[in-house]
Amino acid sequence: MxxxxxxxxxxxxxxxxxxxxxxxxxxxxxxxxxxxxxxxxxxxxxxxxxxxxxxxxxxxxxxxxxxxxxxxxxxxxxxxxxxxxxxxxxxxxxxxxxxxxxxxxxxxxxxxxxxxxxxxxxxxxxxxxxxxxxxxxxxxxxxxxxxxxxxxxxxxxxxxxxxxxxxxxxxxxxxxxxxxxxxxxxxxxxxxxxxxxxxxxxxxxxxxxxxxxxxxxxxLPNPNTPTWLLICYGILFLLGWSLARGANMQKYFFKTQPNKSFLGIQPETISDTYKTLLVNGFWGLSRHINYLGEIVMATAIALSVGYPEVLWVWLYPLYYVALLLPRQIDDDKRCALKYGDLWQEYVKKVKYRIIPYLY
Known part of the structure; x- marks a missing residue:
């Protein structure tokens, strides 16, 4: 064949x-x-x-x-x-x-x-x-x-x-x-x-x-990236993973076992008659801190191959930016409709959308 x-x-x-x-x-x-x-x-x-x-x-x-x-x-x-x-x-x-x-x-x-x-x-x-x-x-x-x-x-x-x-x-x-x-x-x-x-x-x-x-x-041949720099890329990846996995796990425990602490973080919430929102831990840093984690991981992967001058490697983190920024906007709109006044209270408590202190 x-x-x-x-x-x-x-x-x-x-x-x-x-x-x-x-x-x-x-x-x-x-x-x-x-x-x-x-x-x-x-x-x-x-x-x-x-x-x-x-x-x-x-x-x-x-x-x-x-x-x-x-x-x-x-x-x-x-x-x-x-x-x-x-x-x-x-x-x-x-x-x-x-x-x-x-x-x-x-x-x-x-x-x-x-x-x-x-x-x-x-x-x-x-x-x-x-x-x-x-x-x-x-x-x-x-x-x-x-x-x-x-x-x-x-x-x-x-x-x-x-x-x-x-x-x-x-x-x-x-x-x-x-x-x-x-x-x-x-x-x-x-x-x-x-x-x-x-x-x-x-x-x-x-x-x-x-x-x-x-x-x-x-x-391409070995770019001879210094070991210390590779270690830095590995740490950057683990930082991104910690944000993404930590946020998702905290949400999972909150949805399945609302009163259980996660990594020693006791859930802090705001609520109305019917709904409750988590406002501390990873979800107190930003409203979509897991998205930041995904972007940071992708950046570490792009850097790790040792050819930052090759533009193609940057398509991966740029893809996450293009995917997750519109998703964040759409998710905020969906949550505003779902939670009403409670969402407005949440936004006042958790001001940043994705990147703490920046966005």
Whole structure:
């Protein structure tokens, strides 16, 4: 078979494998935060992302060391693979949008943003949003490992900066799949539908674009970045992770166990007759401190490869800025409608939107 044809269908095959593993491997049923649109009951999710990640990576290495599939295969067919994922993402998005009634928005808006809020299949064993994030995360990890293998094959060693970048991205994936239940309480699940933005975004954009720093520098030699500077980049990444993970975990504990302290922080709230808002800890620093954490992590990843003069590496943190600033504005509007006067009181207490003392 032509290598380009095989490359085109490689993501289709990998996505099918991940889906089968997700469906058949053991998982935990977790009650989420979102309610069913018809019954009003809280949706349940079957989660096993970390196990799926481990098994998929194990299969990938066995295929590589068995000389069945080269370990750098995803690098070798990167462009045809991207084309295959692009088409797969569009086909999925059409399939999940077109058969369902309009939301009242324009056709293009429905196609991009979606019509179904929380689609689940196979008696709830597969939730569309969790499946999409699982596909994107696992495929991203396979790309990272494959590109790293290519760099080693080309130079006979791996630069410390590339090792650091790989470690950061791998930790990013592992962390997300280890705390799947926490993300059931994030903006995506209660405020977004499934269309091209989430569907194509997770199937084609997420697993290919997030490694842009590695993609742009994988064929460049070791930049000899000083060790102390690499340590600084690692600390910067951990700072961003602490803000993002800490904020999400504090929110999770507050939603599930309102009176429980988190990292020694006893919840401080404001409330009216029906609603309560958290106003201290991470959520006292800014109204979207987790967004700042995501941007800081992305910046550390861009810096770690040691080629700040390569403009492509900066697309990753710039993407987060472009994604999260409009999301913050939209989320503030949604909260203002939902919480009314309580939100105005909250804004007075927590003045900053994302960056404490600046914005």
């Amino acid at each position: 032509n290598i380009h044809v095989l490359g085109f269908f490689t993501p289709w095959i990998i996505y099918a494998l991940i889906t089968l593993l997700h469906y058949y491997l053991p998982g935990r049923w977790i009650t989420g935060y979102v309610t069913h649109s018809e019954t009003g009951e809280l949706l349940k999710y079957r989660l096993n992302g970390r196990l799926v990640l481990f098994v998929t990576v194990l299969i990938w290495f066995l295929l590589g060391y068995g000389n069945i599939v080269p370990l750098d295969w995803l690098y070798e067919i990167k462009w045809s693979s991207l084309a295959g994922a692009f088409v797969f993402g569009l086909v999925f998005s059409m399939w999940i949008v077109l058969p369902y009634p309009s939301t009242g928005k324009s056709f293009l808006a429905d196609l991009f943003l979606g019509r179904l809020e929380n689609p689940q299949f196979k008696e709830g064993r597969i939730d569309a949003k969790m499946w999409l994030y699982l596909i994107g995360a696992v495929m991203l990890e396979l790309h990272v490992l494959s590109f790293l293998s290519h760099h080693y094959c080309q130079f006979g060693s791996i630069s410390p900066g590339l090792i650091l970048c790989t470690s950061m991205l791998s930790y990013f994936v592992l962390d997300y799949l280890s705390f799947e239940k926490v993300h059931l309480y994030t903006y995506d699940f209660f405020a977004e539908c499934v269309g091209i933005k989430l569907g194509w975004g997770c199937l084609a954009f997420y697993p290919y674009f997030y490694l842009i720093a590695i993609w742009a520098t994988v064929n």
